[in-house]
Amino acid sequence: MPELPEVEVVKRSLEKEIKNLTIQKIKIFDGDLRYKVKNQELNKIVGLKLLKIQRRSKYLLFFFSKKNLMVAHLGMTGKFLIERKNRLKQKTSFYYQADYTKNKHNRIEFLFHDNVKIIYNDIRKFGFIKLERINKNICDIKFLKILGPEPLSNELNFKYFKKYLVGKKRNIKSLLMDQKFISGLGNIYVNEILFKSKVRPSKKVSRLKDSEIKYIIFYTKRILKNAIIKGGSSIKDFSNSTGKQGKFQQHFNVYGKQHEECSNTDCNKIIKKIVIGGRASFFCSKCQK
DNA sequence: AGGCATGTTACAGG
């Protein structure tokens, strides 16, 4: 589930549930994630209070008291599931309905006081959870240091874009996927952005017109914002933020739509699927130049 | 059975 909008949705729902709560206990069922996690490491935050959660790109940053930071990345299939024991009976809200405890892909469990439990579940184990000390600037953290600007910030503007293209020979899709250029986009949203911008994913960046660059920037921001409002996109294994499904997949124009007709009203071309940089790429050969 | 999957990165080759 996790590109920028999905991570943002997770961040908001998590913060609503566990901000200002203190961790009582952590159980690791399988710490063999992208990086190995050990009890010894995670136990450092037991007894500490969660002050706030931030999102940077696709990373979640959990700020705990005493300058402890927990960095999490969801990889391809990571999720945080929320469970409140004492409210299971009520079933008034989707947050409290499910009993997630028995899922075999539960990797780590965080028990907060107030009977709130957060479960990190990850089928493919490409995600990770890691503790960091906050010494100086969070920007110095290894994972965050190499990231380009947030696409929703003013740092992503025409001037930045244009300047970055100098000397580059790549195609536009790989560039948008490159987290050093802009951080937070992934395969789904890049396909959708390029469709709306009427730019072919294979187009070399050196051949982009100024107007096309402006469209790409505009639709990057618009599509991401819309997706966040819709609760992100839930594909296949659905369950987005915390049991709640996202709705943005209903608005996909090209992703996963090979063999379907182009959604532009004046076009009846069939959406094509090709591979660029090892990833599935979808486009309309008539509308995207 | 084989191909494919929302991400990142180590490595090879230019």
Next chain:
DNA sequence: ACCTGTAACATGCC
């Protein structure tokens, strides 16, 4: 050293 493309990671689904 830089730029670019590919393979690998672990697991499930069609």
